[in-house]
Amino acid sequence: MWSTGLPREAVAHRAELSRTRANAAVASLMEQGLLEQAGPQASTGGRRAETLRLARTLGVVLAVDLGATGLDVAVLTPDLRILERHAEAMDVRRGPGLVLSRVRALLRELLARCGATPRQVLAIGLGVPGPVDFDHAQLVAPPLMPEWDGFSIRDDLRADYAAPVFVDNDVNLMALGELWRLQRSLKNFVVIKVGTGIGCGIVCQGQVYRGVNGSAGDVGHICVDPQGPRCHCGNLGCVEAMAAGPAIARMATEAAQAGKSPMLAQLLDERGVLTPADVAQASRAGDAASNAIVQRAGALIGQMLASVVNFFNPSHVFIGGGVTRTGPLFLASVRQSIYHRSLALSTRHLEIQYTPLGDEAGVVGAGALALQQAMLQGATA
């Protein structure tokens, strides 16, 4: 696993150097304070292997994953191990001023807990749930958070940090995080996030693909039923309007009110509203109406993903976002729907699974963006 360092033996192999030259190079990098020993690896019976990693003294990376209904903030090592992390509920529609002042307070607190100072921050990465003008680190007409349109996130964070700030769409960052975790061993895959909205990160030929206007992967408004309900975008039957978090909550409320689920009815009584998390909980507890809702959402998302698979023929579809907490039933429904609607050749070796990085995919991806872009800037400066 990339985040725990690299055995010394592997260095020569990876760098295509002789062992003698590799040892000399490692010694030089350790003398310069760029590499350090992470302690021996677990014994495999023979001589204990030493593990090398980027030196912790190099500095830290800050990562922020803004969702529509929550924020997730972390301090990471330069090899993207999480040192401190904090997640809390937050409505991004409260606007950039309020949300970012909370983000900055949390970053200060986490940095202090690590014993690090703002000057030790190497780079900052932010994921946001909307279309991004990547060069200007700004959101462009984001449907879920209109108050953020054109706001300079970079300028806001510059008040606290001299480090460079990079912003990208949250799902692109999940894709980048998985690409990093996999050490770029997969070349063509997609990451789908199902939360308040539905978005898709695309890795094509080993790179995150953003499209001509940065809006690639905007799959939430793919039509899955021309006779479906009207979406906030104005069209009928968008998958987001029929299967994302708010649609799941709406179906749950209807089931509770129609007397189809005593479990959901009781939760509705207690709290006044139902959330996708309630449906997930009830489904795991065996509630038939909740299972039907989960299966319906999974089937519709799978139908949309079948279009993606037919068009893009990826090796993997990774599914992330709040919906993953629903458990295996949702994943099984998505799988069934994709296999049913895609061509045999496209699905012969296709893997469909929840994101291996789990709920860390967002901050790890934001950290990977920050490091990657800071190094690119350094290389061209």
Next chain:
Amino acid sequence: MWSTGLPREAVAHRAELSRTRANAAVASLMEQGLLEQAGPQASTGGRRAETLRLARTLGVVLAVDLGATGLDVAVLTPDLRILERHAEAMDVRRGPGLVLSRVRALLRELLARCGATPRQVLAIGLGVPGPVDFDHAQLVAPPLMPEWDGFSIRDDLRADYAAPVFVDNDVNLMALGELWRLQRSLKNFVVIKVGTGIGCGIVCQGQVYRGVNGSAGDVGHICVDPQGPRCHCGNLGCVEAMAAGPAIARMATEAAQAGKSPMLAQLLDERGVLTPADVAQASRAGDAASNAIVQRAGALIGQMLASVVNFFNPSHVFIGGGVTRTGPLFLASVRQSIYHRSLALSTRHLEIQYTPLGDEAGVVGAGALALQQAMLQGATA
């Protein structure tokens, strides 16, 4: 335009050489017989510019574009100018033996007309209407032409030619042809072919993208209506089953039999069957029922393309295949449907048009494949 050669002045600029060094390089290449003068360009008032091109004596490239219902064969110069070309109707389901023996006879005839011999053939490119195992130059379980499954096209053509043979999906080749024509100035676009089936060629980050199993762009079985008719693939409401050539012919026959179109009824009476070409002709002549069929097919294909545009965010959608002969009404319907169903950011700069290479896109693409792959083989040999 790339196929008419390059003005001598442009050589220094393109190769990033001084004019003196560029002139020396050109003189050397002409001495070796690799470049030749194509004669002066049209005068622009000043000194007449000389135009350079790859020497015709280098050899020729053979290109074959197999469609479901026709074949198109050409001999091209090494800079992909068509020297001789012949197209005729052919049912590919008659099997590889019969079809390829006709292809080989036509290639012999066209070569003779050019005054060239089989030994002067540099490379051979073939496009086929189905999924291709690119490395083995074979079709893999092609739904439109099952008899070709696993047949070695390469071995068949080796009987006549020592030149290397390359096979790819016909729509990938249309994409490659456009990439070549555009001198790689566009990085991310799609080419959609609407004929007996519906397929899509994808250019991503400046390269034709084939997907993990070579089946990328298989958009014909994207669902546009969950309540639609059953497709030969077994699913309901595939865009191919509702809007490709056979569906257009079926709608036309129904309109004629229901008395909705005297023009189509007369054509049906005369010939016993109706083809998409009949609908195109009647539509251009103002027949209301034919216009409705064209608009319905365009709207459904546009709905599928809206999914592609939302996911891939390309700069251009080029439309080719027999349907382009229908004229502007079909294109207008596709456009309207894409703009209606795609997000504003994705369509802000999107261009939707018929393939600029027109009905030459297939053979030019096959020629481009042959040259490109032969040069890659040469480079690694």
